[in-house]
Amino acid sequence: MSRLTELLREIERKDARLAADLANEYKTLSERRAFGLNFERHVPETVDLPGRPIRRGDKVRFLPMRGASAGTIDKRLWRVASIAGTDHARVANLVRQASPDGGLETATRPLDALVVVAEFRDPVYPGLVSAGRVKRGGDKPFHTVINAENFHALQALLYTHEGKVDAIYVDPPYNSGARDWKYNNDYVDGEDLYRHSKWLAFMERRLVLAKKLLNSEDSVLIVTIDEREIHRLGLLIEQVFPEAKTQMVTITINHRGVARNREFTRVEEYAFFVFFGSAGPAQTNDDLLTGQPDDTDGDEPVRWERLIKGSNEARRQDRPNLFYPVYIDPVNKRIVKIGAALPPDVPRDSVKIPGGLVAVWPLARNGSEKRWQLAPETLTNLVAQGIAKVGAYDKRNDHWSILYLNRGQLERIDRGEIAVTGKDANGVLTLEQVSRPKRAGMTVWNRTRHNAGYYGSGMLTALIPGRKFPFPKSLYAVEDTLRFAVANKPSAIVLDFFAGSGTTAHAVMRLNRQDNGRRQCISVTNNEVSPNEQAALDVRGLRPGDAEWEAFGICDHITEPRLRAAVTGRTPEDQPVRGDYKFIDEFPMSEGFEENVEFFRMTYEAPRAVAHNRAFEAIAPLLWLRAGSQGRRIDTAADDFAVADTYGVLFDLDASAAFVEALQKAESVRVAFIVTDDEYGYQMVCTELPAYVKSVRIYESYLTNFAINTARE
Ligand SMILES: C[S@@+](CC[C@H](N)C(=O)[O-])C[C@H]1O[C@@H](n2cnc3c(N)ncnc32)[C@H](O)[C@@H]1O
Structure with a gap:
C-alpha cells in the first residue's frame, strides 16, 4: 500500500465524498503510461438518439427552441419521471440532480422538444430500416450505406462482421479547429482546450471496435490524416494496435499547394496503413511516385x-x-x-x-x-x-x-x-x-489524379450538380489506396465508417469493374448538416429530427444520391452524368456500374414496448448483412420458418424438420438463424443441419441479441 493510499483512507474518515473523488483522480493518473500518449478519455461520450420514442426512465436533453441556433447545445441531462397528456399534447415530467448535495430540479416539456440521449455504456437497441436500394448488379452482394452514429454502427457490425472485414478505409474529421466535427453533439472548435484529447478519445473508441471487425490474420486498416493530428494519431495507432505493422504514406493531394504566410506551402496529407497478420501492400504496376506523372496502373498501350x-x-x-x-x-x-x-x-x-x-x-x-x-x-x-x-x-x-x-x-x-x-x-x-513487372508502392505518392479539388469536389459536381460537400477525397486516390489493400481479394469486404460523400464505395465499384470483382463496401456516415447549412436551417425554425432538416444531412443529401448517380449513371435530376472516368479505366460516367447498393437508417428501439414482429423487422437487415448482404431478405416473422438465397430463419422449433428439409434443397444457404430460448432444442436442430450451414442462435426477445453500448466494450 502506498503512502497515498494511506492518506486517502485518512481523508475517507472525515469526508467520504472528497476521498472518493481523490481516489478516482489517483486511479486515472496511476493508469497513465510513463511514455506514449496520455490523454483524458472524456467518458462518458453522449450520443443523441433522434427518432427514438421517449419513455419513462429515459435520459433526455432539450432540443433548442425553434428559431434558436441548434449550435447552442443545452447539455443538461434529465431523467423522464413520467409522461402525461393526450396523444396530441404529450409532455414529459423531468427531473435532474441540480447540485452535488442531491438537490433536485424538475421541469415539464412537450415530447417533441426532447431527444433521448445514450451515454457511453447505456444499452442501446439498434435496428435498421431500409431507405431504398439500387440494383444493377445481378446476384452480386449489395454494398450497404448505413446512416448512423458510427460508434453505434460499429457495435452493431460486431454482430454481423466480427473478424470478417478485409479492409477499413477511414478519413475521419481532421480536427482542424474549424468546427469540422462534433463531440457530444457539439462542434469542436479551435478555442476548445480539450480538443486534442476529445479527438483522441473519440478516435480511440472507434479504432478499438474497428480492430475487432478486422480479420486478424490478413487485413488492412487505413486512416488518412493531415499535419494537425498526425503525430498524436501515430502514437494512438501504435498503442491500439501494438501487434500490427504500420507504415505512413505521404500523398500529394493539392499540387498547387495551400500557401500560408511565412510557412511552407502545403501540398500533402498522410495515410497510415496498419497491416494485420500476414497482410502487406499488394504489388502494382505503378509505384505512385516514379514514372510518368500520371502513369496508369494497367499496362499502357503504345501511343503513336x-x-x-x-x-x-x-x-x-x-x-x-x-x-x-x-x-x-x-x-x-x-x-x-x-x-x-x-x-x-x-x-x-x-x-x-x-x-x-x-x-x-x-x-x-x-x-x-x-x-x-x-x-x-x-x-x-x-x-x-x-x-x-x-x-x-x-x-x-x-x-x-x-x-x-x-x-x-x-x-x-x-x-x-x-x-x-x-x-x-x-x-x-x-x-x-511489355507487361511491367509488378512492384511495391512507394511511401510518397505524387500523382495529379489524387488531387482532391479536381477529382473529389469536381467528381461530386458531375454526379450531384449543385450539392456541396466539404473535402471529399479524389475518387482515384481512394481507388489507388484500396488497390494496395484488396487488389488480390476480389470478394473483399471493405468498411468505411466516416464515409462522407461515399467515395470509398464508389472506388470499390471501380476496382470491381477492372477485374470482375464482387467486393462489397459498407459505408457508415451520420446525417450531420454542415455548420453553414445548420445556420440557414436554424433561421427557418427547423431543428434536428425535422424531415426538412434531415433532408439536408450528409447521408440523405450527398451520400445516397452520389452513389445512386454513380451506379445508374444519372444525376438526381435524371440527366446522364456528364464526363468520363479517367485513368486506368476510362469510360463515360453515364454508363454507371453493374452493382447493387442498399441504403439503411439505424433506428433505436425501446425493447420493452416493441411488439414481437416489429422487433424482428427492425433486426431483419442485420441477419441479412451477417449472411453476406446477398439476394432476398427475410423481413417478417410471419411463418414458422423462412429460407432466402443465403440464409434461413427458424422461428418455431416445432417446424425444424421442414426447415432442415428446405435448407437441404437450397444449396446457396450458408447460415441458419434459430430463434429459441431453449438451449437443448437449439442443439438438437444444429445436429440436423447440412455441414455447409453455420448455425446462429437468436433469443426470442430479438432486440436483446443486439444490445450495444453496454459495458462489453
Ligand atoms: C472527412 S469526412 C469523410 C469524407 C469522405 N472520405 C469523402 O471522400 O467524401 C468525415 C465524415 O464523417 C462523418 N462523421 C463524423 N463523425 C461521425 C460519427 N460520429 N458517426 C458517423 N459519421 C461521422 C461526417 O459527417 C463526415 O461526413
Whole structure:
C-alpha cells in the first residue's frame, strides 16, 4: 500500500465524498503510461438518439427552441419521471440532480422538444430500416450505406462482421479547429482546450471496435490524416494496435499547394496503413511516385502521336517553317519523302506533286491550314529510324494522318516498357507493349489524379450538380489506396465508417469493374448538416429530427444520391452524368456500374414496448448483412420458418424438420438463424443441419441479441 493510499483512507474518515473523488483522480493518473500518449478519455461520450420514442426512465436533453441556433447545445441531462397528456399534447415530467448535495430540479416539456440521449455504456437497441436500394448488379452482394452514429454502427457490425472485414478505409474529421466535427453533439472548435484529447478519445473508441471487425490474420486498416493530428494519431495507432505493422504514406493531394504566410506551402496529407497478420501492400504496376506523372496502373498501350499540332492557335502563318508537305505512297501506306517548308505567301496548290504520290499537309478538318509539330529535318530523321509512319485515311475529308513516336514513348522503349520486335515492309518499327513487372508502392505518392479539388469536389459536381460537400477525397486516390489493400481479394469486404460523400464505395465499384470483382463496401456516415447549412436551417425554425432538416444531412443529401448517380449513371435530376472516368479505366460516367447498393437508417428501439414482429423487422437487415448482404431478405416473422438465397430463419422449433428439409434443397444457404430460448432444442436442430450451414442462435426477445453500448466494450 502506498503512502497515498494511506492518506486517502485518512481523508475517507472525515469526508467520504472528497476521498472518493481523490481516489478516482489517483486511479486515472496511476493508469497513465510513463511514455506514449496520455490523454483524458472524456467518458462518458453522449450520443443523441433522434427518432427514438421517449419513455419513462429515459435520459433526455432539450432540443433548442425553434428559431434558436441548434449550435447552442443545452447539455443538461434529465431523467423522464413520467409522461402525461393526450396523444396530441404529450409532455414529459423531468427531473435532474441540480447540485452535488442531491438537490433536485424538475421541469415539464412537450415530447417533441426532447431527444433521448445514450451515454457511453447505456444499452442501446439498434435496428435498421431500409431507405431504398439500387440494383444493377445481378446476384452480386449489395454494398450497404448505413446512416448512423458510427460508434453505434460499429457495435452493431460486431454482430454481423466480427473478424470478417478485409479492409477499413477511414478519413475521419481532421480536427482542424474549424468546427469540422462534433463531440457530444457539439462542434469542436479551435478555442476548445480539450480538443486534442476529445479527438483522441473519440478516435480511440472507434479504432478499438474497428480492430475487432478486422480479420486478424490478413487485413488492412487505413486512416488518412493531415499535419494537425498526425503525430498524436501515430502514437494512438501504435498503442491500439501494438501487434500490427504500420507504415505512413505521404500523398500529394493539392499540387498547387495551400500557401500560408511565412510557412511552407502545403501540398500533402498522410495515410497510415496498419497491416494485420500476414497482410502487406499488394504489388502494382505503378509505384505512385516514379514514372510518368500520371502513369496508369494497367499496362499502357503504345501511343503513336499525330504529327499535326492540334491546338487552335497552331496556325500556318505563326510558324511557316512547320508547314510543309509529307509525300506518301497511298497504296503501300509509306512515307516516301519530306518536302521543304513553304514560305507564307506561297499557296500549297502551287507545289508540284511527284507521280503516284499524295502530298499530306497539316490541315484541320475544316480545311484551314495548321502546322506540324516537328521541323522537316527532324521528321526526315524519324522516318529514317522507322519511328514515323502513315496513319489512318479520313475518307470524308480525303485526308491522311501522319504519326510519330514522341519523346515519352521513346523513353518507354529505353526503359523496356515497349519492346521493338522488328520492322515492317515500310521500315517502320513494330512495337509491343511489355507487361511491367509488378512492384511495391512507394511511401510518397505524387500523382495529379489524387488531387482532391479536381477529382473529389469536381467528381461530386458531375454526379450531384449543385450539392456541396466539404473535402471529399479524389475518387482515384481512394481507388489507388484500396488497390494496395484488396487488389488480390476480389470478394473483399471493405468498411468505411466516416464515409462522407461515399467515395470509398464508389472506388470499390471501380476496382470491381477492372477485374470482375464482387467486393462489397459498407459505408457508415451520420446525417450531420454542415455548420453553414445548420445556420440557414436554424433561421427557418427547423431543428434536428425535422424531415426538412434531415433532408439536408450528409447521408440523405450527398451520400445516397452520389452513389445512386454513380451506379445508374444519372444525376438526381435524371440527366446522364456528364464526363468520363479517367485513368486506368476510362469510360463515360453515364454508363454507371453493374452493382447493387442498399441504403439503411439505424433506428433505436425501446425493447420493452416493441411488439414481437416489429422487433424482428427492425433486426431483419442485420441477419441479412451477417449472411453476406446477398439476394432476398427475410423481413417478417410471419411463418414458422423462412429460407432466402443465403440464409434461413427458424422461428418455431416445432417446424425444424421442414426447415432442415428446405435448407437441404437450397444449396446457396450458408447460415441458419434459430430463434429459441431453449438451449437443448437449439442443439438438437444444429445436429440436423447440412455441414455447409453455420448455425446462429437468436433469443426470442430479438432486440436483446443486439444490445450495444453496454459495458462489453
Ligand atoms: C472527412 S469526412 C469523410 C469524407 C469522405 N472520405 C469523402 O471522400 O467524401 C468525415 C465524415 O464523417 C462523418 N462523421 C463524423 N463523425 C461521425 C460519427 N460520429 N458517426 C458517423 N459519421 C461521422 C461526417 O459527417 C463526415 O461526413
